[in-house]
Amino acid sequence: MSAAQPQTMAGEAPEPDLAGEAPAFWPTFWKNRMAAAGAVVLVILLGLAIAGKVLTEWWIVFDTETIRLPDKFKPPFSEAALGVISAPDAPVFGRYLLGTDELGRDVFARMLQGSFVSLSIGFVAVGISVLIGTALGALAGFYGNLRLGIITVDTLIMRFTDTMMCFPTFFLILTVVALLPPSIYNIMIVIGLTSWTGTARFVRAEFLSLRERDFVVAAQALGVPEIRIMFRHMLPSAMAPVLVSATIDVASAILTESALSFLGFGVQPPYATWGNILADGKDFIFDAPWLFFTPGFAILIVVLAFNLVGEGLREALNPGLRERRT
Numbered sequence: 001m002s003a004a005q006p007q008t009m010a011g012e013a014p015e016p017d018l019a020g021e022a023p024a025f026w027p028t029f030w031k032n033r034m035a036a037a038g039a040v041v042l043v044i045l046l047g048l049a050i051a052g053k054v055l056t057e058w059w060i061v062f063d064t065e066t067i068r069l070p071d072k073f074k075p076p077f078s079e080a081a082l083g084v085i086s087a088p089d090a091p092v093f094g095r096y097l098l099g100t101d102e103l104g105r106d107v108f109a110r111m112l113q114g115s116f117v118s119l120s121i122g123f124v125a126v127g128i129s130v131l132i133g134t135a136l137g138a139l140a141g142f143y144g145n146l147r148l149g150i151i152t153v154d155t156l157i158m159r160f161t162d163t164m165m166c167f168p169t170f171f172l173i174l175t176v177v178a179l180l181p182p183s184i185y186n187i188m189i190v191i192g193l194t195s196w197t198g199t200a201r202f203v204r205a206e207f208l209s210l211r212e213r214d215f216v217v218a219a220q221a222l223g224v225p226e227i228r229i230m231f232r233h234m235l236p237s238a239m240a241p242v243l244v245s246a247t248i249d250v251a252s253a254i255l256t257e258s259a260l261s262f263l264g265f266g267v268q269p270p271y272a273t274w275g276n277i278l279a280d281g282k283d284f285i286f287d288a289p290w291l292f293f294t295p296g297f298a299i300l301i302v303v304l305a306f307n308l309v310g311e312g313l314r315e316a317l318n319p320g321l322r323e324r325r326t
Contacts, residue, residue, distance in 0.1 A: 028316040035312020038305040045302055049119045052112030061092055064113050064272055068104030073288045075099050076107075099290045101280060107294060110272040114295070117273045119302070121188050122253040126246050128192025133199025134242065136161070138230050140200070141207020158204070165197050170256060177260060182268040187260065191253050198249070199242055206238030240317040244310050251306035258299050274299050 030036050055061040070084040076099045080090050091097075091106055098107040136157050144154030173190050180186045210216060211234070219229050254274075260266035261275025262282075269276070274295040281291025 025316050029312050032312045032315060034308045035315070038308030038312065041301060041305040042309060045115065045305070046119065048112065049115040052114075053116040056109055056113040062106060062109035062112055063089075064105065064109045065270055066105065068100065070104065071096070071100050072102055072104040073100060073284070074104075075288075076290055098294055099288065101277075101288070101291055102284060107277070107291065110277055111274070111294060111298065114272040114274045114277055115298070117184065117267060117271055118254050118257060118275070118299075121184065121191070121257045121267075121273075122250040124188040125191035125195065125253040125257075126249045128189065129195040129249060130199050130242060130246050131196075132193070133196035134203050134235070136196070137200040137203025138207055138235065138238075141204040142211055142226070142230050142234070144204075144208065154204075157200070161197050161200050164194070169194050170259065173256060174260065174263070174265060177265045182265070184267050184271065187257055187266060191256055195249060195253065198245055202241045202245055203235075203238055206241065207234060210234045210237055241314075244314040244317065247306055247310035247313060251303040251310075254299065254306075255303055258295075 029039075052062075056064050066089050068080075068085050068089055070081050074080075074096050077095055077097060078099065079095050082090055082094065091109075096106055096108065098111060101107055101110075140154045140157040144152060146153045148156060173194055176190050176194075177186065180190070207230075215233060216229060219233060220226075224233075257266055257273065258275035258278065261273050262279045264279065266275050267273045278292060278295040278299070281288065281293075281295065285292045
């Protein structure tokens with residue numbers, strides 16, 4: 001072994017060559033113009049979501065709850081009726097950037113607040129689903145042949161996964177949410193608890209492949225604890241497809257929350273989400289189309305951006321696709 005080559009202890013998973021992998025990964029990702037555009041859009045949306053949380057709840061610059069009946073159904077970029085409404089109720093710029101709704105509330109302020117709520121639900125729900133799916137998939141892949149009476153661990157976990165996949169996910173979520181008190185946290189938890197099946201199957205497939213690799217066999221021979229083998233050595237190598245799936249699942253979670261809010265089972269007022277703004281605007285689609293199309297367009301953009309980033313990650317993390325593009 002040359003002096004320049006780093007030495008690793010027997011049983012240790014080989015450390016990734018970050019100096020070689022990073023140049024291979026990032027140029028491939030950024031060469032995909034659609035994925036790069038999606039990443040830029042997501043960064044902008046995340047910035048707007050954080051700004052929305054700060055400016056509508058912590059340091060109230062954009063008021064989401066003030067009712068201004070003289071200014072109801074104002075179109076985008078219209079001036080406020082400053083001679084009629086009081087000065088404290090006037091919008092920041094003296095104009096309604098995205099118009100007002102049927103109660104004269106500022107749609108721009110509500111969209112800012114809704115961006116944080118919708119994205120938070122997406123990220124937290126996917127975090128829950130990835131945690132559950134990774135744990136179950138790792139157990140099924142690593143302990144697959146271990147018998148529990150008349151059934152193996154792999155069979156038990158995967159049949160449970162198949163059973164969960166048999167239920168229409170959205171209607172299962174709708175049923176559970178209808179039985180629970182309306183809460184943003186209940187929405188996050190329910191979506192997360194019903195969306196882990198794909199992650200579990202991805203992780204199981206990766207673990208079935210990895211458990212026969214030399215570094216895993218060597219670690220077992222040296223008596224390395226199985227939990228350490230699973231989560232220190234095998235899991236990092238199995239996370240690439242999970243990362244891609246999670247990116248796309250965030251978009252699905254946002255769509256699910258929007259659909260629930262549209263049907264009246266999602267986040268309840270006074271919190272604004274893109275889904276309940278869309279629901280409020282459906283009755284005025286001809287009189288005030290901006291109430292319907294503004295949140296609809298926002299949902300379209302964020303879902304498209306997450307899907308483009310997911311496709312870019314899949315291509316950059318897949319050696320075959322990466323070589324094809326380079």
